[in-house]
Amino acid sequence: xxxxxxxxxxxxxxxxxxxxxxxxxxxxxxxxxxxxxxxxxxxxxxxxxxxxxxxxxxxxxxxxxxxxxxxxxxxxxxxxxxxxxxxxxxxxxxxxxxxxxxxxxxxxxxxxxxxxxxxxxxxxxxx
Numbered sequence: 306x307x308x309x310x311x312x313x314x315x316x317x318x319x320x321x322x323x324x325x326x327x328x329x330x331x332x333x334x335x336x337x338x339x340x341x342x343x344x345x346x347x348x349x350x351x352x353x354x355x356x357x358x359x360x361x362x363x364x365x366x367x368x369x370x371x372x373x374x375x376x377x378x379x380x381x382x383x384x385x386x387x388x389x390x391x392x393x394x395x396x397x398x399x400x401x402x403x404x405x406x407x408x409x410x411x412x413x414x415x416x417x418x419x420x421x422x423x424x425x426x427x428x429x430x431x432x
Contacts, residue, residue: 317362367423
């Protein structure tokens with residue numbers, strides 16, 4: 306039914322201006338914005354043609370799961386660069402994470418961080 310239908314992912318934030326700053330400047334993603342019914346919608350343009358829409362939501366509650374994963378070739382370099390850009394990495398019980406916040410056992414190497422709205426993002430290295 307949907308094999309030829311374009312699809313995209315989306316998630317909410319409490320402040321689209323802060324989201325634009327974070328995703329556009331801190332993470333360096335290409336983005337666009339549009340106004341709909343007095344609200345700003347932010348669209349992230351990802352490598353490979355991926356699209357993610359970010360929309361404002363009153364009484365926003367951050368997602369309790371990872372909403373966006375960034376696959377990287379070198380997780381140590383990615384974590385170091387994000388740290389230089391002011392990103393703080395999260396620590397979760399049940400995962401052994403090193404001094405950088407990277408979990409290196411039991412799957413892909415992964416480090417989690419949050420956007421200004423508290424949504425969980427990650428960088429991960431496979432292989």
